[in-house]
Amino acid sequence: MTETTGQQMSEIDQQLAMDLGYSGTQTAKVVGISYRQLDYWARTDLIRPSLSDASGSGSRRRYSYGDLLELKAIKKLLDAGIKLEQVRKVFEYLRKHVTTDIAAAHIVIDGGSVNVYDGEQLIDVLQNGQGVLNVLSLGGVQDELKHDLAPIAAAMLDKLPRTSHG
Amino acid sequence: MTETTGQQMSEIDQQLAMDLGYSGTQTAKVVGISYRQLDYWARTDLIRPSLSDASGSGSRRRYSYGDLLELKAIKKLLDAGIKLEQVRKVFEYLRKHVTTDIAAAHIVIDGGSVNVYDGEQLIDVLQNGQGVLNVLSLGGVQDELKHDLAPIAAAMLDKLPRTSHG
């Protein structure tokens, strides 16, 4: 469609495009979300365009390259089945604890906390299954269950006809 | 923590409690969710009590030990910020591809597919950070972004005053 014939992008052209930033419509297309969704995210403070924010009807939003990266990451998380609420928390955190070497890093969300790793173990895992992983240890769950269950089961037995455990 | 003085649960007592099953209220308390939530999940088919389902007002639900395990796992996933919609898919899948050795296994959700592992690599990761992990490779995201961006940026440059790239 867009590729006519000799339409290669030079490094300089890319830089130019990046400096100009991207409109809302363009951004939505690149990221693969609806414009309404992008608008909603901006209005609800999930992510605002860092080059120029909207200021009244008729104004224009301008998204930076970095914004697009974040948006892509957000979409990845959503597609993996993570709640928007959680995504909000994650990016709130990440904006404070700046990430310099994004390409090499991996975001690791462990319950409440957020971390950025490029260590050995996690990279091994990522090389196997690329993208987002959700891992749950059922062993730990089972242990917790037993622990939580004990008092309930005990109370239950107290009400049974013959108490053979006193 | 749990061993008070004389109130120990014997293996047999536990077995007895498990056979009787657990009421809705008990189940909700053990799992750590509201009764309304448990009811909602039953009515919307996320998880129904396997010992006896509700059959008209006044009837009683009875949850098995296995149900509680599932409910615990569900809550873990929700607390980790995973969408209920995704959780539904995961457990739909898991019920078909039965899990025999639950204690040793780990659920791994990778975008669309669900797997149960007890391999070396994943266990290593789990020992570090117990519970649920969400891992995202930003390197891959950046690559995808560049790829998706090229045609858009090219179209943009076509509209600029001087075309030095033809």
Place this chain on the structure above:
DNA sequence: TCACGGTCTCACATTGCTGTAACTACTTCG
């Protein structure tokens, strides 16, 4: 029969969108 524990129904709230129409700004043509 009455109280109690449990379930069911209904109404309502919140979140996360989506669609549409109105409005504003920028661009272009005369």
Place this chain on the structure above:
DNA sequence: CGAAGTAGTTACAGCAATGTGAGACCGTGA
């Protein structure tokens, strides 16, 4: 400059999913 066209933003309404709370309803045991 001024009018028209286009792109982008805003306001408003509506929808589905996920709950929550109140209260009606039912069955069982005392």
